[in-house]
Amino acid sequence: MFEFSPFLATALIGGIGLALISAPLGVFVVWQRQSYFGATLAHSALLGVSLALLMQTNLSGTIIVVSLLIAWGIFTLNHTQQLSSDTLLGILAHSSLALGLILISLQDSVQIDLMGYLFGDILSLNQNDLILIAVTGVLIALFYWKHWRDMLNITLNSELAQVEGTEVKKVQLQFILLLAFMIALSMKMVGVLLVTSLLIIPAAAARRLSHTPEQMLGWSLILGVLSVLTGIAGSYWYDLPTGPAIVMMATLIFGLLLFKKQ
Amino acid sequence: MPSIENWILDLWIIATASLVAASCAMVGVFLILRRQALMGDAISHSVLLGIVLAYLLAGTNTLWVMLTGAVIIGLLTAWLSESLHKLSRLQSDASIGIVFTLFFSIGVILVSLYTGHIDLDQECVLYGEIAFVPFDTVIWGDMETGTDLGPRAFWLILIVFTLVALSIAIGFERLKTVTFHPSLAVSLGINITFWHYFLMTLVSMTTVASFDAVGAILVVALLIIPASSAYLLATSLKRMLWLAIAYSQGSVWIGYALSYWLDSSIAASIAVSAGALLALTLMVIQIRKWIQQQHYAKQLQSGESA
Numbered sequence A: 001m002f003e004f005s006p007f008l009a010t011a012l013i014g015g016i017g018l019a020l021i022s023a024p025l026g027v028f029v030v031w032q033r034q035s036y037f038g039a040t041l042a043h044s045a046l047l048g049v050s051l052a053l054l055m056q057t058n059l060s061g062t063i064i065v066v067s068l069l070i071a072w073g074i075f076t077l078n079h080t081q082q083l084s085s086d087t088l089l090g091i092l093a094h095s096s097l098a099l100g101l102i103l104i105s106l107q108d109s110v111q112i113d114l115m116g117y118l119f120g121d122i123l124s125l126n127q128n129d130l131i132l133i134a135v136t137g138v139l140i141a142l143f144y145w146k147h148w149r150d151m152l153n154i155t156l157n158s159e160l161a162q163v164e165g166t167e168v169k170k171v172q173l174q175f176i177l178l179l180a181f182m183i184a185l186s187m188k189m190v191g192v193l194l195v196t197s198l199l200i201i202p203a204a205a206a207r208r209l210s211h212t213p214e215q216m217l218g219w220s221l222i223l224g225v226l227s228v229l230t231g232i233a234g235s236y237w238y239d240l241p242t243g244p245a246i247v248m249m250a251t252l253i254f255g256l257l258l259f260k261k262q
Numbered sequence B: 001m002p003s004i005e006n007w008i009l010d011l012w013i014i015a016t017a018s019l020v021a022a023s024c025a026m027v028g029v030f031l032i033l034r035r036q037a038l039m040g041d042a043i044s045h046s047v048l049l050g051i052v053l054a055y056l057l058a059g060t061n062t063l064w065v066m067l068t069g070a071v072i073i074g075l076l077t078a079w080l081s082e083s084l085h086k087l088s089r090l091q092s093d094a095s096i097g098i099v100f101t102l103f104f105s106i107g108v109i110l111v112s113l114y115t116g117h118i119d120l121d122q123e124c125v126l127y128g129e130i131a132f133v134p135f136d137t138v139i140w141g142d143m144e145t146g147t148d149l150g151p152r153a154f155w156l157i158l159i160v161f162t163l164v165a166l167s168i169a170i171g172f173e174r175l176k177t178v179t180f181h182p183s184l185a186v187s188l189g190i191n192i193t194f195w196h197y198f199l200m201t202l203v204s205m206t207t208v209a210s211f212d213a214v215g216a217i218l219v220v221a222l223l224i225i226p227a228s229s230a231y232l233l234a235t236s237l238k239r240m241l242w243l244a245i246a247y248s249q250g251s252v253w254i255g256y257a258l259s260y261w262l263d264s265s266i267a268a269s270i271a272v273s274a275g276a277l278l279a280l281t282l283m284v285i286q287i288r289k290w291i292q293q294q295h296y297a298k299q300l301q302s303g304e305s306a
Helices: A006-031 A035-055 A059-077 A085-106 A114-119 A127-156 A158-163 A168-190 A192-207 A213-238 A242-258 B004-033 B037-058 B063-087 B092-114 B122-127 B130-135 B152-170 B172-180 B182-187 B192-233 B237-262 B266-305
Strands: B137-140 B147-151
Touching: A006 A035, A006 A127, A006 A168, A006 A192, A006 A213, A035 A059, A035 A085, A035 A114, A035 A168, A035 A192, A035 B037, A035 B092, A059 A085, A059 A127, A059 A168, A085 B037, A085 B192, A085 B266, A114 A168, A114 A192, A114 A242, A127 A158, A127 A168, A158 A168, A168 A192, A168 A242, A192 A213, A192 A242, A192 B092, A213 A242, A242 B092, B004 B037, B004 B152, B004 B172, B004 B192, B004 B237, B004 B266, B037 B063, B037 B092, B037 B192, B063 B092, B063 B152, B063 B192, B147 B152, B152 B172, B152 B192, B172 B182, B172 B192, B172 B237, B182 B192, B192 B237, B192 B266, B237 B266
Parallel strands: none
Antiparallel strands: B137 B147
């Protein structure tokens, strides 16, 4: 039976909010080939979880701080060219994940539901998270309102954008920090391992329906919300882990759209 | 009191871990050189689905069933992401991302649905528990009278290690050409597609064999990190392979000591020490560069004054 509890209300509002903040970022993640970057940030978010437990600090806050630091670290390391960027991302993702797991295993006294963080638990969202999601949403809206054109130019040709007077580095850094924010918030719902799919799949599906970048943004918002809602419903009724259920629904939508002729 | 049995247990754990690390390092070298770190990541995640499906369909967890399931799903991941990339003109990294998260999700859902029936628990699958490796042994002959041949995971990784080492040794020249000069390889009539999928097969086999020991997630750390440390130092493919193996063995030993000292997860400690070794290597290289610069600057100055 469908019981409308405050928990579920928080979960639904949070889910829709996360879909709304991840879709616009996802569009550029797909265009700029940054899927692996998203995955890396998500993996290192687990380091945030274990640090928060170790130092008894606020969970969401610590995750956000750690994600921002890692994002900034990747951004600067990317400009020193010792290793190719995908190698660098792989290294950072997995060594920080391993460090996170060690820190967790050191704390015998704490019983935590690691699976919740790896695969998401929609019921773990609380009021504070909703506020943070709203704040991030406003930040993203502001960023796009100011820099939408700049981001498009950078995606098409970053050298040209630089020449035309766009502050490429600054805009990119802002985008990446927003991405870190979004990932830190959404890992509670879909889990560390599946955050990437929340970013890419709606955007990839939206590509099939749109002719302009603005249309793609619109469709990815709609499809993102749709997959989160159906995923939560599936997870609620069939008792499936929330993150994987959302990914399955999103991929289903993507798969159906693949049949559409372009 | 440390007894002789404890020593044997430790020995099995270390032997398994070194073989896992060495196989991963060898395969990882090619992944790094071909810039396919993401592909390695993807395959190691989706192999979970292969193992679960093979287990559910065949009802056993014998070595060959697991290997076949994993290889099929691994190749499917590689093939699907490539076709998605070509068919829908979606960026290649995004298509890899879609395919492997889907497979991984299905795998996780299956594990959570059947977790009562199968002896696969979520945490074990994810980051393995190498400390339990010695207790799951292969017994030759009767359950009671047969001889104990040692841990199952050890035999599995030994087989895979041999396969990987042999195929790299035999196909060395071909692999080298395909890796460094893909277009030359095409003009020489080497089938690039074949070698690509061959490499993906090796990745899937290594991943599944490492599963018991380090799990689906940390195996990527072992695939990528020692190979990239080697990449920083090596001057030839052969040197890089040897260096990668050396780094991987170093991480196993340091990691094992670390986990003993901190009483933490062995697999995670190995991954962290691999990362630490890489960081150390990077630091040494930077310092050497800096010293060299100082040296040249001094030479330049003395040259001017003379």
